[in-house]
Amino acid sequence: MVSIKIRRRIVVSGGAGFLGSHLCELLLTEGHEVLCVDNFFTGSKDNVSHLLGHPCFELLRHDVTFPLYIEADEIYNLACPASPIHYQLDPVQTTKTSVHGAINMLGLAKRIRAKILQASTSEVYGDPLVHPQAENYWGHTNPIGPRACYDEGKRCAETLFFDYRRQHSLSIKVARIFNTYGERMHPNDGRVVSNFIVQALGNKPITIYGDGMQTRSFCYVSDLIGGLYKLMSTGDSITGPINLGNPSEISILELAKTIIGLTNSRSRLERVPVPVDDPQRRKPDVSLAKALLAWEPTVHLKDGLARTITYFDNLLATPRMERIPPRRAASSVGVAGPSLSADAGGAAVGTLRGLDASAS
Numbered sequence: 001m002v003s004i005k006i007r008r009r010i011v012v013s014g015g016a017g018f019l020g021s022h023l024c025e026l027l028l029t030e031g032h033e034v035l036c037v038d039n040f041f042t043g044s045k046d047n048v049s050h051l052l053g054h055p056c057f058e059l060l061r062h063d064v065t066f067p068l069y070i071e072a073d074e075i076y077n078l079a080c081p082a083s084p085i086h087y088q089l090d091p092v093q094t095t096k097t098s099v100h101g102a103i104n105m106l107g108l109a110k111r112i113r114a115k116i117l118q119a120s121t122s123e124v125y126g127d128p129l130v131h132p133q134a135e136n137y138w139g140h141t142n143p144i145g146p147r148a149c150y151d152e153g154k155r156c157a158e159t160l161f162f163d164y165r166r167q168h169s170l171s172i173k174v175a176r177i178f179n180t181y182g183e184r185m186h187p188n189d190g191r192v193v194s195n196f197i198v199q200a201l202g203n204k205p206i207t208i209y210g211d212g213m214q215t216r217s218f219c220y221v222s223d224l225i226g227g228l229y230k231l232m233s234t235g236d237s238i239t240g241p242i243n244l245g246n247p248s249e250i251s252i253l254e255l256a257k258t259i260i261g262l263t264n265s266r267s268r269l270e271r272v273p274v275p276v277d278d279p280q281r282r283k284p285d286v287s288l289a290k291a292l293l294a295w296e297p298t299v300h301l302k303d304g305l306a307r308t309i310t311y312f313d314n315l316l317a318t319p320r321m322e323r324i325p326p327r328r329a330a331s332s333v334g335v336a337g338p339s340l341s342a343d344a345g346g347a348a349v350g351t352l353r354g355l356d357a358s359a360s
Contacts, residue, residue, distance in 0.1 A: 007056075009033045011072045011114075013064050013105060014079035016043030018184045019119070019177075021051075022225045023076060028054055030229070035070060038079070039063040042086050047184050064101035065093075068108055074232060075116040077105045080154075082121070084147065084275070085190035091149035097152030099160070106164045109171075117173040117232050118161050121243060123151045124176060127279040132249075134285035135176070135241050145277045158241065171236045175228055178245025178284045182221030182304060183311040193218065193305070196256055197312045200263040205270035209278060212271070213255030217283045219246035220304035221295035230293040238292055245284035246297040262305055 010027050014020045015036030020043065020332065027034045033056045036048055051057045060241045062068055065080045080097045081087040087094040102118065109116040125133045126141030143153050164170045181193040188194075230340040249256075253269075260267055289295045 006033055007032055007033060008073040009035070009071065011035045011037060011068075011070065011075045013037045013075070013077050013101070013102065014043060014119075015076075016045060016048050017078065017082075017136075018047070018182075018186065019075075019082075019180065019221065019225065021047035021184055022080045022182070022221050023078070023228060023244060024048060024051060024057065026225050028056055032056065034058070035060060036106065037064070038048070042186065042189070043340065044186075053327075062118050062265070064104055064318075065096050067104050071112055071200070072108075072110070072114050074116050075105055075109050075264075076119070076228065076232070077102065077116060078119040079105075080119075080150070082150075082189075085188070087150040090146075091146070094149040095153040095156075098150070098157045102157040102160045103106070103312075105169065106160060110164065112169050113237075114173040115173070115232065116161075117175065117228065118157055118215055119228070120158050120174050120176045121150070121154045122176055122178040122243070122245065122282060122284065123147070124155045124158065125282075127277060128281065131281050132247065132283040132285040133243070135243055135288055142277050146275075147277045162239070163241065172239050173231050173234070174240035175231055176241050176243050176245075177218055177224060178243065178282065179216050180219050180221055180224045181247070182308055184221075185308070185312075187312065187315065191258075192216065192252060192255065193308065196259045197263070197309055200259050200265035200267050201309070201313055201316060203266045206256050206260070206267045207270050207272050208252055208256055209272060210274040211257065212269075213251050214274075214278070214280045214288055215249045215251050215282060217246050217249050218255075218301055218304070219244070219297050220299035220301075220307075222311050223299050227289060227293065227295045230231070231289075242288050242292065243284040243286050244289060244295075245286065246301070247284055247286055248297075248301060249281075249283045250301065250347045256262060258302065259305060262302065262309055326347070 010032050012020050012024055015024050016038035024034050025037050027220050035058045037060050079101050081094055125139045129140045130137050143152050158174055161172045161174055165172045185194045196206055224244055
């Protein structure tokens, strides 16, 4: 008997970002049609330029804080700035991207009856009081701190996803993504892996917050994307939240020393003050992903770092023009009035265009 593979029409919001571009690649490899949606606030056309000639790939400039009217079978909602430098640039808009963006993508999914996945984050756990972090832990977050625009925005998005399921019987998936690294990370995004690699390659001081004994667990991008795809492929009864990350824990100090060794760098360590609300420990419990998705990461940290270092080494050696997201201030907007959001199944959304931003 001949096996027939079903081709799906799939939307990836934030598809030109670090994770989104890798997801678009995987979906195309699996034989699906992909509509990549991004407003390029932190996403880059360079990340998907190699896909533009593919007959099953489309690229659309669009901001998810506005409704999107298309037809699709599945939606991956990855649109939101994900690094502290970017999401704290315009914290109000970051919250809008998480909340209004979720409402608009859920409204679209409701109208066309599409399955939808939300890329949530380990940041919903805040600075955790339990270790490792399992999905039944409700978190320890500061709702009024400088990171709250991202942390609380993602928590609210999760709430919306489950309310849409309860109220509209929508088919949803929620993935809580832990620290991910790999090719196409932005060199100036402020995340620890990209920071350390860029500093080490330039033989510049490697900046460590505090004593460097805080821990993280780093998952290579191909492992993470495979987990997202497996989660989306499950039946309607599996909704999540499900942790996706690498449970191998490492201190920031040890990470810095590892990267110095892999790059043969002459960099020295330089300690700087710890940012407000910076989590002290981060490690996922991935038991649920193993049980429900038959998924666990396979790429060892040193192997993934070696690939990422090669990427950055080539990137930094190539002359290029780079668009830096503009610093925004409320005073730059010459229009007053409320921002209105509504279900994308029919009602319009009014948002001050001077503050629009979504990215991945």
